[in-house]
Every structure is written in structure tokens, then in C-alpha cells.
Amino acid sequence: MNVALEVERTRATRRTVRQALGRAIRLREVQLLVAIGVVVAVSTAAQPAFVQPGNISFMLADASATAILSIGQTVVVLARGIDLSVAPILGIAAVLVAFPAQDLNLPIIAGLGIVLAVGLVLGAANGLLVSVARIPPIIATLATLSVYGGLQFIFAKGEEISNIPNAYGNLGNNDIVSGIPWVLLITAVLAIVVAFLLRSTNVGRSIYAVGNDAAAAHRSGIPVQRIVFLTYVVSGVLAGIGGLIYLCHVGSVDSTTGSDSNVNLLSIAATLIGGTALTGGRGGVLGSVLGAVFLSVALTAMVFARIPSIWEPAGVGVLMLLAMLSDRRAGAPARRTRQRTAGSAR
Amino acid sequence: MTTAAAPPTRTHLPPQSDARGGSRTRERNWILALVVLVGAEILYFSITVTGFFDGGTGMLALTEQFVDIGMLALGLSVVILAGEIDLSAGTMSSFSGILMAVLWRDGIEIWLAVVVALVASTLVGALNGLIITIFRVDSLLVTLAMQFILGSVATALSGGSPPYGFPSSFVTIAGTGSIGPIPYQLVVFGVFAVAIALLVGRTRTGRSIVLIGFNRPAARWSGIRVDRTIVGAFMISAFMAGLGGILVAGFYNAARDDLGDSLLLPAITIVVLGGVDIFGGKGRMAGVIVATFVLGFLTEGMLVDGQSSLSATMVTGILLIVSLALKITLDRRGGLDVRAALRQRVHRSGRTEDAR
Numbered sequence: 001m002n003v004a005l006e007v008e009r010t011r012a013t014r015r016t017v018r019q020a021l022g023r024a025i026r027l028r029e030v031q032l033l034v035a036i037g038v039v040v041a042v043s044t045a046a047q048p049a050f051v052q053p054g055n056i057s058f059m060l061a062d063a064s065a066t067a068i069l070s071i072g073q074t075v076v077v078l079a080r081g082i083d084l085s086v087a088p089i090l091g092i093a094a095v096l097v098a099f100p101a102q103d104l105n106l107p108i109i110a111g112l113g114i115v116l117a118v119g120l121v122l123g124a125a126n127g128l129l130v131s132v133a134r135i136p137p138i139i140a141t142l143a144t145l146s147v148y149g150g151l152q153f154i155f156a157k158g159e160e161i162s163n164i165p166n167a168y169g170n171l172g173n174n175d176i177v178s179g180i181p182w183v184l185l186i187t188a189v190l191a192i193v194v195a196f197l198l199r200s201t202n203v204g205r206s207i208y209a210v211g212n213d214a215a216a217a218h219r220s221g222i223p224v225q226r227i228v229f230l231t232y233v234v235s236g237v238l239a240g241i242g243g244l245i246y247l248c249h250v251g252s253v254d255s256t257t258g259s260d261s262n263v264n265l266l267s268i269a270a271t272l273i274g275g276t277a278l279t280g281g282r283g284g285v286l287g288s289v290l291g292a293v294f295l296s297v298a299l300t301a302m303v304f305a306r307i308p309s310i311w312e313p314a315g316v317g318v319l320m321l322l323a324m325l326s327d328r329r330a331g332a333p334a335r336r337t338r339q340r341t342a343g344s345a346r
Numbered sequence: 347m348t349t350a351a352a353p354p355t356r357t358h359l360p361p362q363s364d365a366r367g368g369s370r371t372r373e374r375n376w377i378l379a380l381v382v383l384v385g386a387e388i389l390y391f392s393i394t395v396t397g398f399f400d401g402g403t404g405m406l407a408l409t410e411q412f413v414d415i416g417m418l419a420l421g422l423s424v425v426i427l428a429g430e431i432d433l434s435a436g437t438m439s440s441f442s443g444i445l446m447a448v449l450w451r452d453g454i455e456i457w458l459a460v461v462v463a464l465v466a467s468t469l470v471g472a473l474n475g476l477i478i479t480i481f482r483v484d485s486l487l488v489t490l491a492m493q494f495i496l497g498s499v500a501t502a503l504s505g506g507s508p509p510y511g512f513p514s515s516f517v518t519i520a521g522t523g524s525i526g527p528i529p530y531q532l533v534v535f536g537v538f539a540v541a542i543a544l545l546v547g548r549t550r551t552g553r554s555i556v557l558i559g560f561n562r563p564a565a566r567w568s569g570i571r572v573d574r575t576i577v578g579a580f581m582i583s584a585f586m587a588g589l590g591g592i593l594v595a596g597f598y599n600a601a602r603d604d605l606g607d608s609l610l611l612p613a614i615t616i617v618v619l620g621g622v623d624i625f626g627g628k629g630r631m632a633g634v635i636v637a638t639f640v641l642g643f644l645t646e647g648m649l650v651d652g653q654s655s656l657s658a659t660m661v662t663g664i665l666l667i668v669s670l671a672l673k674i675t676l677d678r679r680g681g682l683d684v685r686a687a688l689r690q691r692v693h694r695s696g697r698t699e700d701a702r
Contacts, residue, residue, distance in 0.1 A: 082486075133671040136624045138431075138486075142614060143666040150660025255656075265490060278484050310501040317494030324483045324491075 028275025028283075031326075032290040036297055043301040050304055053179035061173065063296035064183040065090070065246040069263055070270035070288040071194050072238030077271055078198070079231045080211040080280025081137040084264055085126060086239040088148035091258035093118045093243030095152060098161040098253045105165050108244075115240035122148060123236015127229035145264070153255040162252035172248025183245050190238070191289045198284065207231060211280025262313075269316055270295055273323040295319065373630050376621045376673065380636040384643060391647035398650050403527040405643075408650070410522065410597055412642030413535040414439070414590040416635070418613035419620070420542045421586025423634045426617055427546065428579045429559035429626025430485035434474060434492035435613060438584055439591030439606025440500040442467045446592055447509040447601030456516045464588045470496065471584020475577030485580075500603040510600030520596030531593055535638075538586065543631035545582075555579055559626025612659075615666050616641050621673070641665070 043050040069086050076083045093115040100106040100114075122144070129140040175181050198204035209217040210227050218224045242263075247253055258264075274291030276283025295316060302315050392399035399405050418435050425432045446463035450456045474492055478485045517523070523530045546552035554575050558565040566572050590609060595601040620637035622629030641662060648658040 129667060129671075133667075134674050135667065135670045139614075139618055139624055139666065139670060142611060143663040143670075146611065146615075146659045146663030146666075150656045150663070153654070153656040265494070268490065269494075272487055278486065308502075311498050313494040314498030317491035317498075320487060320491040320494070321477070324487055325481055 028287045029290055032274070032287065032294050036290070036294050039294075039297050039301050043304050047304050050301070053175070055300070056179040057175050057181045059296045059300050060179075060184045060293065061181040061249055062300075063292045064181070064187045065242045065249065066263060066266045066270055066295065067187045067289045067292035068190060068238055068242040068245060069267035070274070070292050071191055071285045072235030072242075073267040073271045074274070074276050074283060074285045074288040075194065075198070075207065075238075076137075076231045076235045077268075077276050077278060078211045078280060078283060079207045079228055080214070080278075081130060081228065081231060082141065082268070082278070083126065083232060083235045083239075084138065084141040085122070085144040085148055086235060086242070086267055087258035087262075087264040088145060088152050089119060089122045089236055089239035089258075090243040090246060090263060091152040091253070091256070092122065092148060092155060093240040094247040094253040094257055095156045095161065095255075097244060098164060098247055101165055101168060101247075102161055102163045108167055108171060108248075111168075111244055111247075112241075115244045116237060117240075118243075119237035119240025120233060121236075123233040123239070124229070126236060127232035130232060131225040131229040145259075149256075149259055152258075156253070156255035158255055160252055160254040164247065164251050168248045169251050172245065172251070183249060186245065187289060190241070191285050194234075194238075194285045203227070203230065208281050211282075213281075266292075266295065266316065269320050272320055275323075291323075369628070372677070373621055373628075373633065377630065377633045377636055380620070380633060380640055384636060384639045387640065387643045387647060391643065391651070395647060395651045398647055406527050406532065407524070407529060408646045409532045409535075409639075409642065410529045411646050411649075412612075412638065413531045414593040414597070415609050415612045415616065415642070416535050416638035417538065417586050417590035417593060418609050419616035419634055419638055420538060420631070421583035421590075422613050423617045423620065423622050423629065423631065424542065424546065424555060425485075425579045425583045426622055426624060427559045427626055427629055428555045428576055429562065430478065430576060430579065431489065431624075432471075432474065432580060432583045432587075433486065433489040433610065434470075434496055435489075435583060435587040435590075436607045436610030437493045437496040437500060438467055438470065438587035439594060439609055440603055441470070441496045441503075441591070441606075442588035443591035443595035443601045443605055444500045444504045444508065444603050447512070447595055448503050448505075450512065451509040456513050460516075460520075460592055463592060464585060467588025467591075468581050468585045471581040471587075472577055474584065475580035478580070479573035479576055497604075497607070504601070504603040508600065508602050512596070512599055517596055517599050520593055521599060522597060531597070534589075534593065538589070539631070539635045542582070542586075543635065546631050551575065551578065556627055559623075560628065612641060612645075612662060615662055619666060619669055 040051065049055065069090065073083055073086060096118055097106065097111040097114050101111060126141055126144055129135050129144065130137050133140070135143075171182055173181070176185060198207060206217065206222045206227050207230075209220070209222055210224050214224050217227075243258070246257070270291040271283075271288045272278070272291070273294060274283065274285075274287030274289070276288060298319060299312050299315055302312065303309065307315075388399075388405065392405075397404060398408075400407075418439065422432055422435055442463040445466055446456075446459045449459035449462055454462070470492070474485070474489055477483065477488050512521075519530050520534075521531070525533065544552075546555065554565065554570045555578075557568075558570065558572055558575060562572060587606070587609075591606045594605050594609075598605070616637045617629075617634055618624055619641060620629065620631075620634035622634060644665065645655075645658045645662065648661065649655060
């Protein structure tokens with residue numbers, strides 16, 4: 001064999017490896033994994049109890065509801081929308097399952113049916129307002145936030161429902177193996193499915209295209225408004241599933257569940273930290289899930305560092321700012337221009 | 347909406363010269379519709395709900411319940427006109443109210459405490475603006491983060507037992523006092539409403555803000571200091587939110603760390619209902635001022651009638667959807683103005699014949 005050729009080949013391999021490494025480091029998912037690792041390492045060094053299976057399981061289960069919501073939020077944001085109404089959708093779904101679960105011992109599978117239907121209907125209503133009535137997303141979902149919040153109050157009849165069958169609590173709090181809760185598995189499956197759909201199907205690529213440039217997407221034959229409509233339905237359905245997971249994990253629900261714990265904003269924070277750009281067309285759901293896990297881990301670390309829990313929201317805020325500053329393009333101003341979709345140009 | 351039909355030379359001009367002709371008329375008609383709506387609301391509630399009108403004084407006293415939201419809306423509209431958004435306004439109110447109260451409890455003269463709280467709010471607003479303009483990040487995200495941070499700061503400031511029972515001179519003016527039948531709070535709102543309306547409509551800074559929202563590159567090319575003006579807009583918004591927080595504290599004669607949180611959503615609703623384009627560059631302050639009363643009387647009327655506050659919020663949401671859907675449909679058709687629509691139709695058909 002020619003020695004020179006051999007040397008050249010190793011060099012080329014090395015170059016490729018280096019390039020691949022460079023690309024990987026620039027990936028938000030990898031950065032987040034490193035960040036999570038650092039937080040875990042530092043906290044464990046300070047307090048070994050941090051890595052006990054119980055705590056790990058707690059952090060992951062706690063992240064799950066936010067993570068599921070942020071998957072839906074990401075899909076909406078990728079198409080350059082925003083969904084502020086996920087909190088009451090989560091709440092309504094949880095309430096509507098909790099009552100029959102308490103009174104009729106409703107099986108979880110039937111509960112899943114209910115939350116899917118709730119998410120579908122409420123998400124479709126959002127989608128219609130944005131894609132047919134052409135109300136700007138931030139306003140449309142702000143309005144439905146009020147309306148759904150009122151509905152949740154009506155459905156909950158002002159009660160707190162906490163007598164949930166054990167089957168729900170078991171799903172929400174038990175581990176598959178020590179440290180890995182069932183709800184994390186559900187979250188992971190949802191994330192992988194949505195990630196696959198986004199990456200490898202026509203509809204998924206269309207969502208990115210619409211977010212990048214709606215007018216260009218329209219000219220290349222993508223039914224822009226239908227895609228936009230679809231993203232809100234996906235977000236609604238995932239918020240509904242998030243409601244079921246929340247119910248299983250927390251075990252009680254009332255008329256302000258969701259809205260009171262700020263899941264709306266947390267889902268946006270997780271999406272942003274996960275590297276999805278508000279300008280649309282850039283990012284993905286795996287980052288958002290990691291963003292939710294990172295938030296949960298960092299906030300728990302704050303508890304371990306004996307920082308009073310009142311500073312938790314500030315922690316979220318600072319993490320958001322840091323995420324934005326570390327990747328300016330992710331936080332770059334959404335050119336808040338009227339969506340000049342060719343559909344509206346007439 | 348600069349469609350292809352617009353002559354290219356006109357696209358960079360402020361909204362007065364919309365391509366469809368008479369965006370100004372359209373705005374005026376929208377405000378007129380809002381005025382009619384307020385009138386209808388007052389009439390309806392006066393007839394159906396006992397205790398709403400109450401010889402006029404009862405109705406005026408009701409305004410105390412919502413002018414604080416109006417304060418936030420006034421400040422927010424400046425930011426929204428500039429094409430940005432300020433989600434930190436609600437917790438800014440909490441922060442300012444609690445800061446004022448805590449300073450007063452620690453022995454500082456109450457009016458000095460008010461001034462310090464307002465200055466502190468304005469500085470946080472400046473910080474918002476600086477982060478946004480220096481790092482070029484989205485205002486939605488920066489102010490969302492600031493909302494979280496201010497919420498924590500307010501809670502930390504308030505500690506276990508939030509202060510209450512302010513001096514009566516303060517409670518009279520910032521809270522529940524009135525000159526004859528007119529509450530002081532309404533007077534304060536009136537003063538700032540006029541001031542901001544003049545600022546936006548009649549000053550160089552105000553027109554610059556609107557132009558920045560309408561077409562930022564054009565604003566930059568015409569020599570407007572865009573970044574500086576945007577920071578200013580955020581300072582105005584923060585100042586008004588701070589003032590709103592102080593009015594709430596005065597009204598309840600107590601401060602709480604979360605008293606401003608619920609003001610944000612209705613305030614944004616008012617701005618949008620008032621006809622300000624959420625993307626910036628279009629809208630008039632008169633609309634926002636009237637919309638304050640549209641929303642305020644609607645909510646208060648329902649509450650006096652014994653409805654729950656959540657169903658009032660729900661109606662707010664529906665009102666927002668219906669009015670916007672209506673407005674957007676009308677705008678697409680050329681506005682509420684029948685004459686303009688006719689003129690346009692004639693004009694258009696003339697042009698098509700020319701083309702043939």
C-alpha cells in the first residue's frame with residue numbers, strides 16, 4: 001500500500017471527525033446535555049443526595065408535563081406562531097378526566113380518549129382563529145386563554161378534585177427502573193414521534209418551510225393556512241395529554257390548575273432554551289424536551305443550594321436570558337411583520 | 347398592509363397614507379364604534395343592573411376598579427406602537443407597589459417612596475430596552491424573562507407580612523378619594539391619558555415611535571435614533587406600569603407581591619381593542635383610552651350584576667376575538683367607511699377597463 005495515500009486518508013478522517021465534533025458542539029441539544037451534566041456534577045459534589053434515584057426520578061417526572069407542552073409549543077413556534085392558551089387546555093383536560101375518574105373509576109385509556117378530544121377541539125378553535133379569521137397568534141391565543149380559563153372554572157365547578165384512583169397515581173409516580181419514571185418514557189416516545197414527523201414527512205418539512213418564509217412556502221405549493229391550523233391542533237392535543245400526565249403526577253386538579261403554575265410561560269421558556277427560534281423555521285422538539293429537563297434540574301439544584309423557592313421564577317428568567325445571549329439567532333427579533341402569506345395577498 | 351397595489355414610493359410613509367385610502371378615516375370610525383359601544387354598555391347596565399348607575403357617582407366610582415389597568419394599557423401601547431411588546435408590565439406593577447410600601451414601612455416619607463418606586467420601575471424598563479437593543483433579542487422573550495425575575499424580586503421584597511394602612515393623604519389621592527363625584531384616580535388617568543396621547547400624536551418622539559413600528563429600516567434611514575427611542579418606549583411603559591401598581595396599592599390601602607400580575611392580560615386586550623396594530627406602527631391613543639372604558643365598564647357591570655370574575659374574563663376574551671375578527675375582515679374590505687369602499691370600487695373598475 002502507498003504510505004502517502006494512507007497518511008492522506010488518516011488526515012481526511014481526522015478532519016471529518018473534527019468537523020463533526022465542531023458541528024456537534026454547536027448543536028443546542030449537545031450544549032444542553034453538557035449543561036445538565038455540569039449542574040448535576042456540581043450539585044452532587046456539594047450534596048451527594050442529589051443523585052439518589054428518588055431525586056432523579058422526581059426531577060424527570062416534574063419536567064414531563066412541561067416537556068410535553070413544550071413539544072406542542074415548539075411545533076407552533078416552528079411555523080412562526082405562539083400558543084399562550086396551553087395552560088387552560090391542560091387544566092380543562094385534567095378536570096374533565098378527574099371527575100369521571102373520581103366518580104366512575106374511569107380507566108386511564110378512556111381518560112386518554114377524553115384528553116385527546118379536548119385537545120383536538122380547543123386546539124382546532126385556536127387554529128381556526130389564526131388561520132381562517134387571520135387574528136395574529138399572540139392575540140388569538142391570549143383571548144382563548146381567557147375563554148378557556150373561564151370554561152375550566154365552569155367545568156371544575158370551583159371544586160378541587162383529589163380523589164383520583166390509584167391507577168393514575170401509579171402511572172404518574174412509579175418508576176420503570178429506579179430513577180426512570182414511566183411518565184418520562186411517555187414523554188420520550190411523544191418527543192421521538194413528533195421529531196420523526198417533523199424531520200421526515202412532507203407535513204413536517206412544510207411546517208419548517210412556513211416558519212422560514214410563508215410567502216415562499218405558498219408559492220411552492222404548500223397549503224400554508226392548513227399547516228398553520230394543524231400546528232395549533234398538535235399543540236392542543238399535546239396540551240391535553242400534558243393534562244392527563246399532570247393529573248397522574250400531581251393527583252389533584254382545580255379550576256386554576258395550569259394557569260397558577262405558569263405552565264404557559266414555562267413551555268415557552270423550555271422551547272426557547274431548547275434552541276427553537278421565535279422567528280420560526282429553526283429548532284426542534286428534542287431540544288425543547290432537554291430544555292424542560294434542564295429547567296427542572298436547575299431549579300431542583302437551586303433547592304439543594306438552599307436558595308429560597310421564591311427565587312425559582314427568577315431562576316427561570318435568568319436561564320432564559322442566558323439561553324438567548326448564548327445563541328443570539330435563537331432569540332433574534334421575530335420580524336413582527338404581518339405574515340405576508342400569499343393567501344392574504346389576494 | 348402594503349399590498350402590491352400600493353405605489354412603491356408611499357410604502358415607507360406612516361399609516362396616514364395607506365394604499366387603500368383613508369386608514370385615518372378607518373381608525374376614526376373604529377374609535378367611533380368603540381364610543382357607541384361604551385354608551386350602549388352604560389345604557390344597558392344602568393337599566394338592567396341596580397346599583398350600576400347610582401345617580402352617576404356610582405358609575406364614576408366604578409372607574410377606580412379599572413383605571414390602573416388603563417395606566418398599563420397607555421404605557422403598553424407606546425411599546426406596541428413601536429413594534430415591540432412588554433410582558434413584564436404586570437409584575438412591574440407588583441414590584442413598584444411593593445417597593446413603595448416597603449420603603450414607607452422602613453420610615454421613608456410616602457411620597458418620596460412613590461418617587462423612588464417610579465424611578466426604580468423606569469430603570470428596570472430601561473434595562474429591558476437596553477438588553478433588547480444591544481443584544482438584538484426579541485422583546486417578547488426578554489420581557490417574559492423579566493416578568494419571572496420581577497415576580498421573584500417582588501415576593502422577596504414583601505417578605506412574610508406585606509405592609510398595609512398607608513397615610514390618609516396618600517390613600518385619598520392615589521386610592522379612593524374623589525373631587526366631588528370624580529375619583530382622584532380617574533383624574534390621574536385623565537392627565538396621563540392626555541399626556542401620552544399628545545406625546546404619541548404631536549411630538550417628534552411620538553411620531554418616531556410610530557414610524558419605527560411601521561417601518562424600522564425607513565425610520566433608521568431617515569435619521570431616527572431607533573435604539574434610543576425604543577429604550578425610551580420601554581421606559582415609558584415601565585413608568586406607567588409602576589404608576590398603575592401604586593394606584594392599586596392606594597386603592598386597596600395595602601400592597602401585595604402579586605397585585606399587579608393580573609393586570610397584564612386585560613391591558614393588552616385594551617390596547618388591541620383600541621385599534622392598535624399588534625405589529626406596531628398603526629393606532630391612535632384615543633382608541634386605547636376609549637377601549638379602557640369599554641372593557642372596564644363591561645367587566646364591572648358584570649361583576650356588579652353578580653357574575654363571577656372568571657366569566658367576566660371569558661367575555662373579555664370573546665369580545666377581543668369578535669372585535670378583532672370584525673376589524674380584520676373590515677380592513678380587508680377597505681374599512682368601516684362606506685364611501686371609501688365605494689370610491690375604491692369605482693376606482694378599481696375604472697382601472698380594469700383601462701387595462702383592457
